[in-house]
Amino acid sequence: MAHTDPLIDVNRLANTAALPPLPRDFYHRDTLAVARDLLGCRLVRYYEGELMIAKIVETEAYRGSEDSACHAHRRKTPRTEAMFGPPGHAYVYLVYGMHWLLNVVTQPEGNPCAVLIRAVEPVSGEAAMRALRDVKGRNLTNGPGKLTRALRIDKTLYGHDMTQPNALWITAGTPPDAVASGPRVGIDYAQPTDRDAPWRLWSEGNPWVSKTR
DNA sequence: AACACGATCCCCT
DNA sequence: GGGGATCGTGTTA
Known part of the structure; x- marks a missing residue:
């Protein structure tokens, strides 16, 4: 399907120079700072000739060995291996047997931290995002x-280097006017201090933010 | 057995 | 159109 979004010049897609990836140093920092600074940035997905761009509006920080909610808090396993690697790579995993979740690895190599991308707002290529299935309104990416379903993200992107303009990366955007925070979703198994830590961040007032349980 | 969730019910405004 | 229950699904420790 050819996209008709006037914001995107098809000729620029080949070199993607207009959408430079955030550098590795961006991710080589405190996880909560990265989670905050990713709000307003744009997730870029290039898949089968389609360019899809979406603004990040909600994130969660997972802070390694000291965070009992983090998958990597005990030891390295085949699943969590990517989190122990260098920052800027994708940590993708399956939950409940059917949903892929996208994280970006943060902090220096060996410190297994990541930021979960929880919700995005379509910016461009929305028709391609909707092509896969019939969903109403904001259920597409909230x-x-x-x-991940809308952007065709699955295990094939496990460990993918997101600092290169290829297949999946993040480019800078406009920070939100206000950032709100609260406890992370779906981590009842964690220690109380971790469970209650306000490490879920979102763009205040943005209607694409996920609905919590 | 539990799981960093979502779709589909049902019922209530 | 929204809150609550329920179940699907396959990997993980």
């Missing part, structure tokens, strides 16, 4: 499992 949750961590919904956005």
Whole structure:
């Protein structure tokens, strides 16, 4: 399907110079700072000739060995291996047998932290995002499992280097006017201090933010 | 057995 | 159109 969005010049897609990836140093920092600074940035997905762009509006920080909610808090396993690697790579995993969730690895190599992308707002290529299935309105991308489906993100992107303008990366955007925070979603198994930590961040007032349980 | 979730019910405004 | 229950699905520790 050819996109007709006037904001995107098809000729620029080949070199993607207009959408430079955030550099590795961006991710080589405190996880909560990265989670905050990713709000307003744009997730870029190039898949089968389609360019899809979506603004990040909700994130969660997962802070390694000291965070009992983090998958990597005990030891390295085949699943969590990517989190122990260098920052700027994708940590993608399956939950509940059917939903892929996208994280970006942060902090120096060996410190297994990541930021979960929980919700995005379509900016361009929305028709391609909707092509896969019939969903109404904001159900397209207002949750961590919904956005991966819309953007065709699955295990094939496990460990993918997101600092290169290829297949999946993040480019800078406009920070939100206000950032709100609260406890992370779906981590009842964590220690109380971790469970209650306000490490879920979102763009205040943005209607694409996920609905919590 | 539990899981960083979503779709589909049902019922209530 | 929204809150609550329920179940699907396959990987993980």
